[in-house]
Amino acid sequence: xxxxxxxxxxxxxxxxxxxxxxxxxxxxxxxxxxxxxxxxxxxxxxxxxxxxxxxxxxxxxxxxxxxxxxxxxxxxxxxxxxxxxxxxxxxxxxxxxxxxxxxxxxxxxxxxxxxxxxxxxxxxxxxxxxxxxxxxxxxxxxxxxxxxxxxxxxxxxxxxxxxxxxxxxxxxxxxxxxxxxxxxxxxxxxxxxxxxxxxxxxxxxxxxxxxxxxxxxxxxxxxxxxxxxxxxxxxxxxxxxxxxxxxxxxxxxxxxxxxxxxxxxxxxxxxxxxxxxxxxxxxxxxxxxxxxxxxxxxxxx
Amino acid sequence: xxxxxxxxxxxxxxxxxxxxxxxxxxxxxxxxxxxxxxxxxxxxxxxxxxxxxxxxxxxxxxxxxxxxxxxxxxxxxxxxxxxxxxxxxxxxxxxxxxxxxxxxxxxxxxxxxxxxxxxxxxxxxxxxxxxxxxxxxxxxxxxxxxxxxxxxxxxxxxxxxxxxxxxxxxxxxxxxxxxxxxxxxxxxxxxxxxxxxxxxxxxxxxxxxxxxxxxxxxxxxxxxxxxxxxxxxxxxxxxxxxxxxxxxxxxxxxxxxxxxxxxxxxxxxxxxxxxxxxxxxxxxxxxxxxxxxxx
Ligand SMILES: Cc1cc2nc3c(=O)[nH]c(=O)nc-3n(C[C@H](O)[C@H](O)[C@H](O)COP(=O)(O)OP(=O)(O)OC[C@H]3O[C@@H](n4cnc5c(N)ncnc54)[C@H](O)[C@@H]3O)c2cc1C
Ligand SMILES: Cc1cc2nc3c(=O)[nH]c(=O)nc-3n(C[C@H](O)[C@H](O)[C@H](O)COP(=O)(O)O)c2cc1C
Ligand code: FES
Numbered sequence: 177x178x179x180x181x182x183x184x185x186x187x188x189x190x191x192x193x194x195x196x197x198x199x200x201x202x203x204x205x206x207x208x209x210x211x212x213x214x215x216x217x218x219x220x221x222x223x224x225x226x227x228x229x230x231x232x233x234x235x236x237x238x239x240x241x242x243x244x245x246x247x248x249x250x251x252x253x254x255x256x257x258x259x260x261x262x263x264x265x266x267x268x269x270x271x272x273x274x275x276x277x278x279x280x281x282x283x284x285x286x287x288x289x290x291x292x293x294x295x296x297x298x299x300x301x302x303x304x305x306x307x308x309x310x311x312x313x314x315x316x317x318x319x320x321x322x323x324x325x326x327x328x329x330x331x332x333x334x335x336x337x338x339x340x341x342x343x344x345x346x347x348x349x350x351x352x353x354x355x356x357x358x359x360x361x362x363x364x365x366x367x368x369x370x371x372x373x374x375x376x377x378x379x380x381x382x383x384x385x386x387x388x389x390x391x392x393x394x395x396x397x398x399x400x401x402x403x404x405x406x407x408x409x410x411x412x413x414x415x416x417x418x419x420x421x422x423x424x425x426x427x428x429x430x431x432x433x434x435x436x437x438x439x440x441x442x443x444x445x446x447x448x449x450x451x452x453x454x455x456x457x458x459x460x461x462x463x464x465x466x467x468x469x470x471x472x473x474x475x476x477x
Numbered sequence: 478x479x480x481x482x483x484x485x486x487x488x489x490x491x492x493x494x495x496x497x498x499x500x501x502x503x504x505x506x507x508x509x510x511x512x513x514x515x516x517x518x519x520x521x522x523x524x525x526x527x528x529x530x531x532x533x534x535x536x537x538x539x540x541x542x543x544x545x546x547x548x549x550x551x552x553x554x555x556x557x558x559x560x561x562x563x564x565x566x567x568x569x570x571x572x573x574x575x576x577x578x579x580x581x582x583x584x585x586x587x588x589x590x591x592x593x594x595x596x597x598x599x600x601x602x603x604x605x606x607x608x609x610x611x612x613x614x615x616x617x618x619x620x621x622x623x624x625x626x627x628x629x630x631x632x633x634x635x636x637x638x639x640x641x642x643x644x645x646x647x648x649x650x651x652x653x654x655x656x657x658x659x660x661x662x663x664x665x666x667x668x669x670x671x672x673x674x675x676x677x678x679x680x681x682x683x684x685x686x687x688x689x690x691x692x693x694x695x696x697x698x699x700x701x702x703x704x705x706x707x708x709x710x711x712x713x714x715x716x717x718x719x720x721x722x723x724x725x726x727x728x729x730x731x732x733x734x735x736x737x738x739x740x741x742x743x744x745x746x747x748x749x750x751x752x753x754x755x756x757x758x759x760x761x762x763x764x765x766x767x768x769x770x771x772x
Contacts (some may be wrong), residue, residue: 199725199733201763205478208733226762232550233542235719236588241718243508248726251764272715376546376584442507442723443737 179468181215181459183434184333184358184410185271186295188215188260190453191428195415195438196221196337197246198275198299199446206270207304211450213238214437218270219256221300222289223274224281226252231382236371241417241418242372242439243369245383248275253285257292264293273298273337290330297334298361299326306326313339313364316351323355335359335413340366340393340400353408354390361413361436362400366393390439391417398430405431405473410467478514509544509586512524514579515561522640524575524611526556526565531587533562537711538595538742543718544586548575552717552737554615554689555590562587565643567611591720594740596619596710598623602686606632606653607698609675611637615712616689624651632656633679635670635690639663669698678705687708692768696755699748709745716761726763 179190183200187352194217204216212470214391229249236243263270272294276282286297296405301312310316336352338345340363349360365387404412414427415436424435440448460468515526525684535558537692543564544550558564568577598618604623606616613634623630632653636642637660648655651771657665658673666673671694678701689712702709715727717735728751760766
């Protein structure tokens with residue numbers, strides 16, 4: 177029995193990957209996540225120039241999940257190149273998540289990332305936090321333009337992160353595949369949502385609204401991955417509310433090749449990767465699986 | 478220690494902390510809850526203590542995230558635990574200026590306490606504290622705890638000049654033997670707090686040095702601790718967003734330890750390996766910057 181697997185150009189020790197925006201601003205935390213059991217790591221969304229993001233409160237947890245409006249803060253690809261190199265030196269499979277105001281900008285970030293040693297580029301066209309920037313994720317035509325522009329510039333695989341906050345995720349996934357995307361990550365945060373403090377009489381996030389993640393969104397993530405798997409042939413990273421081996425297995429049965437883990441770190445801290453990997457292995461043995469890959473899409477047959 | 482080993486160490490350390498610490502790990506809610514300011518005490522020309530209508534059970538070194546509605550949310554060390562949470566705030570920029578103009582009855586949003594790495598007094602009999610500038614207030618709760626445990630405490634309270642010396646009376650009342658230093662000699666000994674610390678280390682044996690202040694000062698304290706073979710515990714500051722260990726903004730290189738969750742207090746074994754300790758930090762975007770460009 178093995179929980180080793182592969183995703184596009186990556187050979188992985190297990191199917192667990194650190195999701196974008198959790199810990200991923202510096203090499204040190206991503207290396208730590210890897211050493212605590214993650215098979216691959218995704219960076220924070222990186223743009224061409226530094227972004228300060230929104231004012232605090234930017235991340236909070238409520239009874240059923242997390243809500244964030246970090247505002248895509250990041251040091252910019254210039255400074256971040258150093259962090260990529262440090263991860264590269266340790267041969268840790270690295271997915272560089274990119275954002276940009278235009279397809280050209282994202283392609284530029286992707287190119288620099290490729291040169292620094294990133295293994296895969298993940299395009300983030302779906303973050304709901306930034307106003308006045310084109311929501312590629314909800315418009316198949318814009319999304320196609322984005323993917324083709326980036327694909328033309330680089331050789332490494334390009335995957336696209338999809339938002340659940342769209343009318344028809346199948347249609348979006350299909351156009352991503354048609355445009356040449358090598359894979360899909362689903363889902364980004366749900367919402368946006370809002371919480372109000374009744375003593376202060378104000379929304380608690382400074383940006384007022386934020387994307388929801390964690391256990392609250394797991395059923396939505398599973399449904400999206402299930403739908404996408406039915407529609408496209410390219411591999412999927414399923415992310416959203418996974419906090420246990422059970423959840424990761426469920427996500428893979430829905431159609432994911434890898435299980436992305438983010439908010440779970442709030443509930444169980446970084447060693448959750450090791451715990452999930454160990455528990456998955458036990459479960460697979462008990463249930464007579466030969467390989468973890470047998471789980472992919474198992475709920476569809 | 479090889480890199481691999483060090484990294485495993487941080488993972489093991491985390492597991493150890495998580496099981497040893499009684500701070501509930503699976504918190505159900507970590508969003509700011511508005512509470513009333515019940516009292517405001519002026520400490521110095523630019524520092525005020527806010528007493529809040531919120532009970533808290535905090536360990537020395539822990540902090541709360543304080544939301545100033547419509548302005549910002551920032552971390553503040555807990556300077557009083559018990560029936561009424563207290564924080565002590567130096568007027569610096571936008572958020573702290575807004576706080577300084579608040580009155581009794583106004584609302585601040587609180588979440589926390591945060592920090593699993595707290596000041597550790599276990600098996601200590603005689604200790605010395607070294608506070609620099611407003612960092613001294615980060616040692617107040619520790620001193621209270623030490624007094625309760627009948628630990629003998631010497632304290633050095635340092636600042637650039639007299640008007641920035643803080644908590645002297647409070648420290649004396651709690652029974653610490655206080656030495657004051659100012660860079661310009663306007664109060665106490667003229668010179669740096671670290672010079673007074675070295676004199677003390679030369680004269681006596683201490684079980685540990687506890688420090689909070691500008692990082693450059695704490696770097697020097699660490700050096701002294703290593704020179705004299707005395708354990709150092711230092712409370713660090715980094716830019717914070719979540720405060721509970723997931724945004725990664727407050728992480729240290731190269732260990733990946735987070736000041737908000739694995740700290741804010743670290744001991745010699747960790748401190749000595751921090752890349753750029755006393756020299757660099759990270760700004761809000763996550764970019765590495767020099768400390769001197771931050772203030
Ligand atoms: C764990 C922790 C505990 C703290 N406890 C206290 C306390 O008990 N009392 C107190 O007065 N302050 C404390 N602080 C610092 C406090 O959060 C800052 O004073 C506050 O952020 C300044 O806010 P401001 O909006 O007034 O200033 P800003 O307008 O945000 O900034 C003023 C200047 O300070 C710099 N700065 C702000 N925050 C930080 C930071 N976290 N790290 C490095 N540089 C920064 C900015 O770059 C800027 O140059 C603590 C910080 C941390 C991380
Ligand atoms: C604090 C925080 C920051 C995030 N930042 C990003 C980001 O920069 N880019 C991105 O594509 N997704 C970001 N996400 C979304 C996550 O990568 C993930 O898609 C989502 O949280 C669902 O997974 P989870 O429930 O396991 O967290 C962020 C999520 C959180 C909680
Ligand atoms: S402040 Fe977010 S990880 Fe420390």
